[in-house]
Amino acid sequence: MEPQSSLIRLLLRLAQSTSLSPAKVSSAARTFTLRWLVLVLRCSMAKKTPSLAVGRGEKLPVSKGAGLTAKGRAKYNAATGSKLKAPQPEGGPRKKSFCARMSGMPGPMKDEKGRPTRKAASLKRWKC
Numbered sequence: 001m002e003p004q005s006s007l008i009r010l011l012l013r014l015a016q017s018t019s020l021s022p023a024k025v026s027s028a029a030r031t032f033t034l035r036w037l038v039l040v041l042r043c044s045m046a047k048k049t050p051s052l053a054v055g056r057g058e059k060l061p062v063s064k065g066a067g068l069t070a071k072g073r074a075k076y077n078a079a080t081g082s083k084l085k086a087p088q089p090e091g092g093p094r095k096k097s098f099c100a101r102m103s104g105m106p107g108p109m110k111d112e113k114g115r116p117t118r119k120a121a122s123l124k125r126w127k128c
Contacts, residue, residue, distance in 0.1 A: 050079040065125035066118040089127045099128035 052058040058072030068076065073084045088094040102123055109120040116124070 048079055050075050052076065062116060062118055062121045066121035067125055087126055089125060095126060095128075098126055099123070102126075103128060 052068065052072050052075065054061050056071075057069055058075055060067050060069060067087060068084065070086070073086070076082060077084055085094070088098075102119065105119060107119050108117060111117055
């Protein structure tokens with residue numbers, strides 16, 4: 001609470017040098033401080049999504065079926081606290097769920113040059 005009280009004192013001094021009433025300045029300082037605390041909490045609680053690249057071996061290129069490698073999953077899990085698992089192309093509940101979810105995603109299966117997109121490659125890799 002020390003930063004808040006010093007902020008209020010500073011704003012009260014500012015109010016004395018101007019024609020503002022101390023009550024208005026104190027109320028504004030409390031509102032500002034609360035809004036600032038909410039913003040800081042939201043930013044600190046937001047998940048940080050790591051940058052994953054094919055060149056660093058964290059993602060597979062489209063030609064090899066797209067998707068994340070074990071290294072990419074480990075990096076993503078460490079950064080976000082998630083529990084991503086390897087693909088399950090042989091079958092099971094995760095395969096059914098992935099295929100149903102990914103098949104309904106908007107977007108083309110081929111790009112402008114006729115090459116398969118990452119969506120198409122991942123569906124093929126999961127044998128959907």
